[in-house]
Amino acid sequence: MDSVDSSETTPPTEVLSSVFHLYECRRDGDRLLYYGEVLVPERMLLREIWPAFRSAGYEVQLAQTDRAQDVLVARPLDTPDGSLPWKNLLLLALTICSTLFVGATAWYYVPASEIFANPLSALQAWPFTAAVLGVLLVHELGHYAMARYHGVDVSLPYVIPFIFPFGTMGAIIRMRGQMPDRKSLFDIGVAGPLAGLAATIVITVIGLSLDPITVPERVLSGGGEVIVFNNPPLLDIIAVLINQPVAYGTAASPATNVPLNPVGAAILDLIGQPSVSDRTGVTVHPVIIGGWVGMFFTVLNLLPVGQLDGGHMLRAMLGERQETVAAMVPLALFGLSAYLYYGRGLSINESVGLWAFWGLFSTFIAFNGPAHPIDDTGLDAKRMAVGVFTFLLGLLCFMLVPIQLLGA
Known part of the structure; x- marks a missing residue:
């Protein structure tokens, strides 16, 4: 020394x-x-x-x-050294492969054996991969751009590969620098959800405008379990505005509620039956799933707890009072899980387990709260209004029962 x-x-x-x-x-x-x-x-x-x-x-x-x-x-301060971000690129490459494989087998009904024999056959799922990764990367790049604007040191996005049903667990960036003030904290926190929602709306409109996918007979008659993805209100609103259906089949037996390969998928309304048409044996275009992913991840990211976007935003809006709200989030999620189980009679596979898991997860991340700005001066009225507006948009993406795993 x-x-x-x-x-x-x-x-x-x-x-x-x-x-x-x-x-x-x-x-x-x-x-x-x-x-x-x-x-x-x-x-x-x-x-x-x-x-x-x-x-x-x-x-x-x-x-x-x-x-x-x-x-x-x-x-x-870390300064770019001009070298390639190999870890980010490797994770992105792996996630492209995982989303192509999952997209091809689960959403385009390509047999896994065919992909193993000819890996290039998975490329037909590129619209699904582009939709899912597009939504996630736009969200994270919104954070990245705003952090750079405010001079806060952040990493490039890390995309996390996974398996069914989407081929990814999402994307994250690491904030390594200190937070100058509440304005910076709010701007960085809100930029991701707003950018991601803009991309989500575009992806959803494109997906609804594309022709549905024909379900092979071997899948229709194959039995197995069915995963039901219920519609968030925002998806229904977009479908109504552009006059496009979000499901196909009959009200009694919607054709979107068909087995996947090897499990299944459908997009149904939260309460009641989906929008229907007389066409059977088809399911929504997989690009719509990219929009659904964007909406669902928006809900989770806007939970006002810990290092999630909602936690950063509410810390900037309310100051240290955010801790009181954050302490109530796990209780609300556990309460929602209990309501679905005892009040609605749903099983653990019908989002009961999902909300219980997030109740447990939010309990842990609540102890590692949002970034603490050096200057704790309150926000201006415009930013407060943007924050309220963003949380309201998040409500349009919320579903009591987002996912249900049902027997065939």
Whole structure:
């Protein structure tokens, strides 16, 4: 560990004089360590010194040594080095493969044996892959662009490959920098849902405008389980506005409620029967599933808890009062699960287990709350209105029973 050369370009120590009694400044690799004694509360300290450190190209945090001595740790901001983000690209490639395979077998009814014999046959599912990944990446790039705009250090999106029913678990970005203020926290949090919903609406309109998929006879007569994807209100609204059906068959036996390969899928209304036509043996175009995924992920992301988008947004809107709301989210989700089980008589496979899982998950992430801005000044009225509007849009994507796994 070396002392700092006075000729080096480092944050000016003058900004510390009124808030931090500096004893010594040393360099540890690329870090700068300022040993001393804090004179004010931590939040006031960071609010006072953060702009100067940021202007000099450093993130700063308060820590303590093993001897309980205060130390300010300044790390240089990450700057792009021009190298390719190999981890992001590898995950994207794997997710393209997983969504193509799942899309081909589950939504285009291509036998898995045919894909193993000729992997290129999975490429016919490219519209499904483009729809699902398009919605997810636009959502995450909304966060990324707004974070860069506000000077917050973030990673590129990481897309997570998975198996049935969508071939992916979603996408995430990592926020590595400190949050300057509530405006930045809100803008970054709200940009993802709004960008994702815009992409979702476009994808849904395209999907509803495409011809339905013919279901092979071997699938219709094959039996097995059926997964029912119920319509969120937003999907029904879009379908009505462009005068397109969201299901095919008869009210008594909708043809979208047909077995998949190897399980099944359908898009039905939450309450009552789906929009119907006289055509049978067909199911909605798989691109519509991309729109459904966008709406469902929007609902989950807008839960006002932890590091989810809704948690960041509500922390920016309400300040520390967000913690009270976050504490109620797990109770609400467990209550919803209990209502479906005891009040509606649904089984664990009919979204009872889904909401119970999210109740448990939200309990854990509630302890790791949203980012705490350095400047905790409240939001302006325009941003508050945008926040309320975004949560209302999220309600249009909500379904009591999004997914049901039924026996054939």
